[in-house]
Structures are given as C-alpha cells and as structure tokens.
Amino acid sequence: MIITRTPLRMPIGGGGTDLPGFYQKYGSFFISAAIDYYMYIAVKRRPIKGIKVAYSQTEEVQTIEEINHRIAKATLQYLKVNVERGLEIVSIGDFPAGTGMGTSGSYAVGLLNALHHLEKNAVPVHVLAEEACHINMDILKDPSGKQDEYIASYGGIMCFEINKQGKVKAYPLKISFQTINDLQNNILMFYTGISRSANQVLAKQKEGMIAKDPKMIRNLQKIQAIGYEIKEALEKGDITLFGRLLDKHWRVKREREAASTSQINKWYDVAFQNGALGGKIMGAGGGGFFAFYCEDKKDELRKALVQEGLDEVKFHFDFEGTKLLVNV
Amino acid sequence: MKKPLSHRTFIKQYFDESKEIIKKIPVADIDKIVTILFEAWQQEATIFVMGNGGSASTASHFSADLTKYTVMGASYEQRKKRFKVICLTDNAVLTSSWTNDFGFDTIFSEQMEPWIKKNDVVFAFSVHGGSARPEGGTWSQNIPKAFELAKERGAKLVGLSGDTGGVMKEMADACVVVPTVNKNHITVHVEGFHVVIHHLIIHRLKQLISQWGK
Numbered sequence: 001m002i003i004t005r006t007p008l009r010m011p012i013g014g015g016g017t018d019l020p021g022f023y024q025k026y027g028s029f030f031i032s033a034a035i036d037y038y039m040y041i042a043v044k045r046r047p048i049k050g051i052k053v054a055y056s057q058t059e060e061v062q063t064i065e066e067i068n069h070r071i072a073k074a075t076l077q078y079l080k081v082n083v084e085r086g087l088e089i090v091s092i093g094d095f096p097a098g099t100g101m102g103t104s105g106s107y108a109v110g111l112l113n114a115l116h117h118l119e120k121n122a123v124p125v126h127v128l129a130e131e132a133c134h135i136n137m138d139i140l141k142d143p144s145g146k147q148d149e150y151i152a153s154y155g156g157i158m159c160f161e162i163n164k165q166g167k168v169k170a171y172p173l174k175i176s177f178q179t180i181n182d183l184q185n186n187i188l189m190f191y192t193g194i195s196r197s198a199n200q201v202l203a204k205q206k207e208g209m210i211a212k213d214p215k216m217i218r219n220l221q222k223i224q225a226i227g228y229e230i231k232e233a234l235e236k237g238d239i240t241l242f243g244r245l246l247d248k249h250w251r252v253k254r255e256r257e258a259a260s261t262s263q264i265n266k267w268y269d270v271a272f273q274n275g276a277l278g279g280k281i282m283g284a285g286g287g288g289f290f291a292f293y294c295e296d297k298k299d300e301l302r303k304a305l306v307q308e309g310l311d312e313v314k315f316h317f318d319f320e321g322t323k324l325l326v327n328v
Numbered sequence: 329m330k331k332p333l334s335h336r337t338f339i340k341q342y343f344d345e346s347k348e349i350i351k352k353i354p355v356a357d358i359d360k361i362v363t364i365l366f367e368a369w370q371q372e373a374t375i376f377v378m379g380n381g382g383s384a385s386t387a388s389h390f391s392a393d394l395t396k397y398t399v400m401g402a403s404y405e406q407r408k409k410r411f412k413v414i415c416l417t418d419n420a421v422l423t424s425s426w427t428n429d430f431g432f433d434t435i436f437s438e439q440m441e442p443w444i445k446k447n448d449v450v451f452a453f454s455v456h457g458g459s460a461r462p463e464g465g466t467w468s469q470n471i472p473k474a475f476e477l478a479k480e481r482g483a484k485l486v487g488l489s490g491d492t493g494g495v496m497k498e499m500a501d502a503c504v505v506v507p508t509v510n511k512n513h514i515t516v517h518v519e520g521f522h523v524v525i526h527h528l529i530i531h532r533l534k535q536l537i538s539q540w541g542k
Binding site: 117120123124125172 | 367370371372373403404405406408409445446447540541
C-alpha cells in the first residue's frame with residue numbers, strides 16, 4: 001500500500017494571474033504557501049478484480065470509464081494504470097472540497113505521486129505539478145490556474161513565475177525564520193462555512209479573458225503588481241506592510257464582481273473595523289476560508305468574527321510538499 | 329640470502345595486480361547494485377550499511393556519500409527526494425552495548441530490528457564475506473545474521489566482498505567479489521577496490537538523480 005500526504009495552500013500574492021488566459025499574454029508571478037492541512041491518498045492493489053474509489057462517496061466499479069470521480073478517472077486514464085488486478089483509492093482531506101484551499105489540486109498531485117510510486121516510476125515535484133495541471137486544465141478543461149498544483153507539489157513558501165509559453169519557474173521566497181514565525185502568529189484563519197465551486201467563479205474570469213475584457217486584464221495586472229510588492233515586503237521582513245498590501249489586494253479583487261458576495265464583503269469590513277490590517281478570501285473567492293492579518297488586536301478580531309458565526313482554524317506552514325508516507 | 333624487493337619493484341607489482349583486478353572485476357554485478365540502489369531511492373526505501381574493521385570505515389564513508397554526494401548535482405526539485413541511509417557502524421554506544429550483553433554477532437541485526445521492512449536494502453562490505461566457518465569462529469558473523477533478518481523481512485541484500493565471497497555471495501541479491509590475483513594481498517586489494525567501487529556507485533547514482541525527470 002502507498003500513502004501520500006499533500007499539503008493544502010494559502011495564496012500569498014498575485015493569485016488569479018496563474019490562469020492561461022492571463023499568463024499566455026502577460027506572463028504570471030505569484031507567491032503561495034503550503035499549510036499543515038493535508039490531502040491524504042491511499043492506493044492499494046487488490047487481490048480481486050474491480051476498482052474502489054472512496055471519498056465523500058464510495059464507488060465500486062469494474063472499469064476506469066465507469067468512475068464518477070472526475071480527477072481519479074482522468075488520472076488513471078492519463079497514467080494508463082493497469083487495473084486488471086484491481087485497485088483501491090481512498091482519500092482523506094482535512095477540509096471538504098469547495099473551501100478555496102486548493103483541494104482539487106492537492107488531490108491530483110497526491111494521487112499522481114501515489115500512482116507513480118505504485119508503478120515504481122517516481123517523478124520529481126515539477127513533473128507531478130505539471131501532470132496535475134495537465135489533468136485539471138487540459139483533460140478536464142476546468143477553468144483553473146497552475147497555482148494549486150505547483151504549491152501542493154513543492155510545499156514551503158514559494159515564488160512562481162509562468163512565462164507566456166506556460167513554463168513555470170519555481171524558487172523559494174527569501175524569507176527569514178523570524179518573518180515566518182511572525183506570519184504564523186499574525187495571520188488568523190477563519191472558516192465561513194460556505195463551500196462553492198471554484199469553477200463558477202473562475203469560469204467568469206475565463207470568459208472575461210476570452211472576451212478580452214480590458215477591465216479584467218487591468219484588474220489582474222494590478223494584482224500582479226501587488227504580488228511583487230508583497231515579495232519585497234516579506235523579504236525585507238516588513239510584515240506590517242504585508243498586512244496593508246493584503247488590504248490593497250482585497251480592494252482590487254473586490255472590483256471583480258464574481259469574487260465576493262455582499263456577505264463576504266460585510267465580514268471583511270467587520271474584521272477591518274476590529275483590528276485586521278488586511279485579509280483575503282482563499283482561492284477564487286465566494287466562500288470557504290478567510291485569512292486576516294492582525295498585529296495588536298487579535299482577541300478583539302477573534303471575538304468579532306466568532307460573533308459573526310465564523311470558526312477560527314489554527315495553522316502552520318508546511319515545508320515538505322507532497323510526500324510519500326507509506327510504501328509497503 | 330634473498331635480495332629484498334626494492335620499493336619501486338613492489339609499487340610496480342602492486343599496480344600491475346590492481347590492473348589485473350580491474351580487468352577481471354564482474355561488471356554485471358556492479359550494474360545490478362546500481363539498479364537496486366536507484367530503485368530504492370525512487371521508492372524511498374531505507375538503506376542499511378555495515379562492515380567490520382576497515383570495512384566499517386568504508387561503510388561510514390559510503391553512507392555519507394550516498395546521503396549527500398548523490399544530490400550534489402541535483403536541481404531544487406530533484407533534491408526533494410534523498411537517499412534514506414542508516415549507517416550501522418557509527419553508533420559506538422549501541423555497538424558496544426549489544427556486544428557486551430548478547431555478543432558481537434548481534435550488533436547489526438539488533439540495530440536494524442525496529443526499522444527494516446520489505447524492499448529496504450542491506451548493504452555490507454566484507455573482505456571474506458563472512459566466510460571461514462567454522463575455523464573462522466565468529467568472524468563477520470554479524471553480517472550473515474543481519475542478512476538473515478533482512479531476508480525474513482523481504483529486504484534486498486547487497487554486498488561488496490572478496491576472496492571466495494563467503495556466505496554473503498550465496499545470500500545476496502547482488503554481490504561484487506573482488507577477484508584474487510595474489511593470495512598474499514587479498515585484504516589490501518579487496519578493501520582498496522571496495523572504496524573504488526563505492527565511489528563508482530555513488531557517482532553513477534548522482535548522474536542518474538541529476539537526469540531524473542528531464
């Protein structure tokens with residue numbers, strides 16, 4: 001049996017520019033951090049025929065084509081996994097799908113990692129990331145970007161550049177141990193209880209791209225510029241500036257109609273009035289997890305948001321990326 | 329009285345023997361060992377390394393090179409996967425403790441006991457391959473004992489040996505026996521060539537790792 005563990009992620013800056021509609025014209029730069037909440041994937045050969053896929057539902061089928069789980073089906077087809085001897089795939093995620101933590105990306109990376117090891121053909125993290133992107137973006141035609149798959153593979157707090165041809169360059173953010181600690185202390189994460197499909201939000205962004213919406217492009221260019229400012233602030237150790245840049249990012253992202261609902265805007269305003277310098281909704285927006293940056297008034301902020309019905313979730317960064325836990 | 333050998337004559341003789349050994353070294357066995365180790369790296373299996381005396385020092389040196397040297401040509405991405413190596417000759421406390429209480433033959437198997445599992449690799453250096461039983465008494469009996477435990481658990485057995493190859497050659501999945509060209513020079517040549525082969529192996533693995541995923 002093979003078990004892999006793949007981190008979920010928190011976007012730090014420049015998110016949204018990782019969509020092909022943007023990077024194919026302008027290139028992309030974004031920073032993303034892996035956190036210590038995970039997608040675990042167990043894969044096992046069975047002594048009897050048949051495929052079992054267990055997630056929020058359980059499927060028992062005879063052929064790959066019959067599988068309903070889109071990513072599992074596409075990944076098995078892509079790798080041409082031999083299922084004559086039978087196969088079982090079980091996934092355990094710390095958070096449900098649709099919470100903006102990049103679970104689909106982590107699932108694809110974790111499953112690829114597990115299946116490559118099962119086939120005794122392990123590949124490096126950049127190959128895992130690119131294969132996962134290929135599955136989600138080209139095969140399944142999901143309107144998503146490359147961020148989730150890449151940070152899930154690499155782990156850590158990473159900078160990613162995508163050129164117009166779609167080639168990704170990855171390198172770690174040059175951040176001090178002290179700044180990492182400060183970030184972990186000052187970023188408070190809350191669950192909104194809302195889960196939604198990123199595809200709906202992102203489909204709008206993609207349509208905007210295809211229609212060559214100059215407003216959308218200007219918006220993402222602003223986001224990109226803030227991404228570079230965030231890199232500079234964090235490498236200098238100026239975390240207060242980082243907090244303010246999150247707010248700047250938020251105000252720019254809010255201009256995109258699909259990215260936030262009036263309820264989300266209301267929560268942000270409550271947080272801002274209660275000590276948060278800035279914050280962001282995870283992933284494509286529209287629900288899921290909220291992160292706020294707060295220095296001195298953490299208790300007030302917690303109280304105010306708990307009153308609004310949000311749950312706090314503690315986190316640390318993950319520096320390992322997708323990892324083989326068991327191979328027996 | 330026989331005239332003593334000059335330094336120059338001995339040096340030439342020693343190198344001539346070395347050349348002879350290089351010609352006779354079984355290349356296919358080295359090939360097998362590289363393949364087993366590269367597979368173990370891919371699958372993140374653990375490698376246990378051992379040896380006695382001079383071979384203990386080779387075991388320590390090889391362990392360090394396997395861990396570090398192999399990723400020196402690797403990219404950031406390739407370096408995320410490393411050899412997992414446990415050197416059984418580096419722990420003087422456990423070695424003396426097992427010897428003191430249960431005998432010298434237990435030092436390697438008892439150190440491996442909590443860790444070793446299916447598909448791991450046990451890598452031993454031994455001049456005689458744990459041979460010379462019964463006249464050899466308990467010479468290198470710690471290696472055959474470690475091999476027995478490894479076999480029980482489904483691990484792979486690899487050895488670098490000399491002389492007849494001993495028990496090691498019989499049990500191992502891959503074993504290089506350094507050929508004997510002069511019966512009076514067995515130990516020096518075998519130990520010397522073990523170091524040569526160890527460097528060949530780690531350099532080849534370094535090449536493979538730096539090409540991985542390209």
